[in-house]
Amino acid sequence: MEEMTISVKDLLLRILLKWRMILVWMLIGAVVLDGVGYVRSARAVKLAQEAIKTPEDDEEQMLLAVSQAEEKLSTREVSEVQTAVGTYLSYQKEYQDTLAYNTNSIKMQLDPNKVPTMMLQYYIDNHYQAVYPVIEAKDTTSDIISSFSSKITNMAVCERIVEELQWDVDGAYVRELVGVGQWADAILSICVIGQDQETCEKMIAVIEQVVESETPGLKTLYGDFDIKELHRQYYEEADTSLLAAQQAQVAGLNNIRSAMNNVISNMTEDQKTYYAALLDKETAGADTDEEEPGSEEEIRPDHSTIPQAQVISVKYILLGAFVGAFLACCWIAFRYLIAGALRVKDDMEEVFGTPLLGSLTVSDVGQRFLGQIDRFIVSLFAGGRPKFSEEERIEMICAGIRIAAQKADMQSVYVTSACHDEKSGQIRELLCDKLQGEVKTIGHGKSVVYDPESLERMVSADGVVLVEMVDASLYADMQKELELCKMYKVPVIGSVVLE
Secondary structure (H helix, E strand, C coil): CCCCCCCHHHHHHHHHHCHHHHHHHHHHHHHHHHHHHHHHHHHHHHHHHHHCCCHHHHHHHHHHHHHHHHCCCCHHHHHHHHHHHHHHHHHHHHHHHHHHHHHHCHHHHCCCCCEEEEEEEEEEECCCCCCCCCCCCCCCHHHHHHHHHHHHCCHHHHHHHHHHHCCCCCHHHHHCCEEEEEECCCEEEEEEECCCHHHHHHHHHHHHHHHHHHHHHHHHHHCCCEEEEEEEEEEEECCHHHHHHHHHHHHHHHHHHHHHHHHHCCCCHHHHHHHHHHHHHHHHHHHHHHCCCCHHHHHCCCHHHCCCCCCCCHHHHHHHHHHHHHHHHHHHHHHHHHCCECCCCCHHHHCCCCCEEEEECCCCCCCCHHHHHHHHHHHHHHCCCCCCCHHHHHHHHHHHHHHHHHHCCCCEEEEECCCCCHHHHHHHHHHHHHHECCECEEEECCCCCCCHHHHHHHHCCCEEEEEEECCCCEHHHHHHHHHHHHHCCCCEEEEEEEC
C-alpha cells in the first residue's frame, strides 16, 4: 500500500469527466472576481470624485478652518500669528529666490577646485605724450578701457552669448561668467569662466566681435588709438572666491530654513493651528494671484471626464474563470489523491495481486447530449481497444469463474465484496444466477469484514470471487478481506471491478 503509484492518465480522465463541476466553479470564479473588479473600480471612482474639488470648495474650507481656529485665540495672539505668517512668507520668498539662483546659475554649478578659465588681454595705445611742465593733452586710456568694459558686459552681449551657446538661461547668469577690467596702465583684461574649454572659446569669440565692432565708435569719441591683442590663455585652476560664494549660498539657505522653522517655536498649540490654517489660506491666495488670465477655465475640473465604475470587466471575468477552473482541478486532484477507495481496476492486480476476471460499467452516463460528451471523453482515453457489450463481458467473467472452479475442483464458490453499494449487490446476484448449474454450489453475501454470517459462508466455500467498485470499495477493507481469505485458507479465484 505504501508503494502505490498514481495514474496520471486516470487522474486527467477524472478531471475531464468533472467538466460540469469545473464549469460551475468557472462561473462562480467569474462572478466573484467581476464583483471584486467592480468594487475596485467603484472605489477608484469614489477617490477620483473626492479628489476633484472646485476652487470655491477649497476656499470655503480654508475660510472655515481659519475662522474656527481664530475663535480660540485672544486679539494679541491673533496679531502675533498674523505677524508670524507675514514673516514666514517673506522668508519663503527669499528662500525660493535663493534656491532658484543656486539651481539656475551656471557659476554656482561649477567645480571651484577646477574652473575652466580663458584670459584675453588687449594693449591700448592712444599715443599720449606728456609735455612738462605744461600738459596740453589728456590721457584717455582709462576711459577707453571703461567704455569697452561697459560694452562687453551689457545684457545685449550676454544674450548673444546665450544664443551662440544655445543655453536655456537668463542673460544675467552669463553676466556672472564675464569679468572685464584694466590691468597695469594700458591693458584691457577680459576673463571668462565656463563649463569647459569649448564654452570659454565661444564666449571669447563673441566678445572679440564686440571689441572689433565697437572700436570705430570709440575712436570717434576718444580720438585715434591703437588696440591689439596682447595675450590669450586657457587654464583650469582653483577659485577660492567661487568656493566662498557657493558656501555662502548654502549657508544662506540653511539660515533661512532655520528662521522659517523658528517662526512658530514660541506659539501655543492653538496658535499653531491658526497659523497653519492662515498660512494655507495665504499660500492658496498667492497661487491664485500668480495664475494667468484665462487659466482658471483650463484647470477647472471636468466631472464628465471621471470614468464610471465598470459593472462588467472582461479582464476580471476571464481571470475569475481561470482561477475557478484551476481551483476546481486542484480540488478534484486532491480528493483523488487522498481518497481511500479503489481508484482504477488495475490496482486489484498491481496492489493486491488478485487476478482480474473482468470489469463492468455500472455508472449511469445517460443518452442525451451531456452523456454523449462523457462518452466522447472516455473514448479519447480508451485508445484502440476492442469494444464489448456488457452481456459479453458478463459471459467472459462467468466463464473465467467456471473454468477456475473446475480446474481447482471447487464444489462451492462464494461471491462477496468490500463495497456496500446496491449495484455491487445486483452484480453479485447476477453472477450467481448465471453460474447456477455450472458450479455445484454458488452463493453471495455482504462484506465478510463487517457481516459475521457472510464470513461463515465464505469460510465454508472452496473459493471466493471479489466484486469491487471503483470509488466505493475501500483499500483498507479489501486488504482486510484478503487477509481473512488467507487466514482461513480460502483461495481467491479472482476479482470483478465495477466502474
